[in-house]
Amino acid sequence: MSSIAVPTAGDIAGRSTLAGAQRTRYLVGAICIAVIAIMLFPIVMSFLDSIKTRADASASPPGYLPHALGIENYVKVFYFQAGLPTYLFNSLVVAGLTIAFCLVLAVPAGYGLARFRFPGKEAWFLLLLSGMMIPYQALVTPLYLTFTKLGLANTHVGLAIVHTILQLPFSVYLMRHSFEAVPKELEEAGVIDGCGSWQVLWRILMPAVKAGIVTVILFAFITSWNEFLAALIFMNKETQFTIPIWTVSVRTGRLGAVDWGALQASLVIAILPCIAVYVLLQKYYVSGFLAGAVK
């Protein structure tokens, strides 16, 4: 190993004898494994609980591992209230609309800000980013008033608008930087061919900023899928719940006593898409996070 910038096990030991270095290396490895175990414990245990039988999952004191396996908890949450398909549909439609709104608004805005000069450009850019400084928690009340008047309360579009407010600053910021990173020569060829700015954007630049677009989609999905407060307030009809609201209502149940097995099943369902998306698109996720935070 040639890298010096990162601490090697030998460095950690300071004045390192070979045996000492070896020992530190093992120690660091053991700490890593302990950290992994602690981090995964809640999720793994929740999954194990979800495949217990109903009585087993509510046993006190609790057992760590299931005695018998079963899918009754999943069957139960599948039919809970309006049924799982309805809730999945709600969450997916809201997330889909949020993604669409973010792209339709942020891609042209990023292009306009990156490639053109116009009066007050940086001020407009700041206005677009101002959502980062205004907590959306404060906006929920006035938006609720307006949406009730417009008939947007309890609708997918209404909630998607709120999620777009949350996600738009990041999306615009990221798209502007994505377009700025594309070399100008690329579109000059297009301009010579007589393409208008719209055609340049659509035909030449879009493929070049694909990574930025994937990141915008990814973050919009995760935000919308997980968002709780606005969904709690705007979607107060049982048939309009999104997945996070549904998990809370699974806990509350019908009679007040918590059905722990059913709760775990609902949590596994809520978590699974996040983990899948994260594992598949980790590269975009981490780089997006760094781009968003280090500005």
Add this chain to the structure above:
Amino acid sequence: MNAVSRRYIGLLYAAPAILFVLVFLVYPLGQLFYTSLTSASLLGGGEFVGFKNYVKAWNDPQFWTSLLFTLKYTLYITPILMGLGFLLALLTAENSPLKKFTRGVLFLPVVIGLATSSLLWFWLFDQQVGLVNQLLVDLHILVRPITWFTEPTLALWAVIASIVWKVVGFGMILFVASIQSIDQEITEAALIDGAGYWQRVRRIMLPLSYRTMLLATLISVIGSMLAFDQFFIMTGGNPRGQTFTSVYWIYQNSFIFFKLGYGATLSIILMVIILVGAAAQIALTRRRATA
């Protein structure tokens, strides 16, 4: 294409986004301020009352309890998140397969919903079926299971544990990025001078992560001051309203008591506190950076 339209073509591309922000952010903000001056109710009606709601907030003991509780939560959790995040970054900054994997796992809870993770920890901390009690009893740390959510201090620490699990990976990733971007020459020079590992941590990695630390602190403070989901789900504000956060108290007034006007007032106050706090932090650190 004439000159005028060319001059504004960029603005035209940004116009839909700008319009969206004006309609759904700027206008509601104005509306929020106006509502805060009225006695509006969720059921409709309400009239202009001037700054009466602000006086009411000043005299509302629960407003102060919630604000102080939120501050306490913020003051407890932020140093833990920063310290632990930095230590975990030291542990995993190297790009070996095990460390990369550890990093990936540490970051995993960040992508899970806050509501979901709060329910997960609500279960883990449950007195009867929770595995935290079981684990502590099995390890002989506790004699018998305890009730975490009936005592405000214990409830606060249970929530803090859950949030540290949920977001510690966020700070860690930022710190890993800053540690990895340290110029190799600096490290080499320190090695030649015979600096040990912890000396390099103190003299090189920590100072060069200063900016990142400030940014992460700012994000953590703002996020903690706006805490809602975790308390709504895990404590329900109990016992006796002692674990209501500021946002929770706003929610309670606006949507449970239907007092939208008063809720709007509380929102404005909280927003001003956060903006002033954030501005103060940025100004303070600017001065220190130039000094």
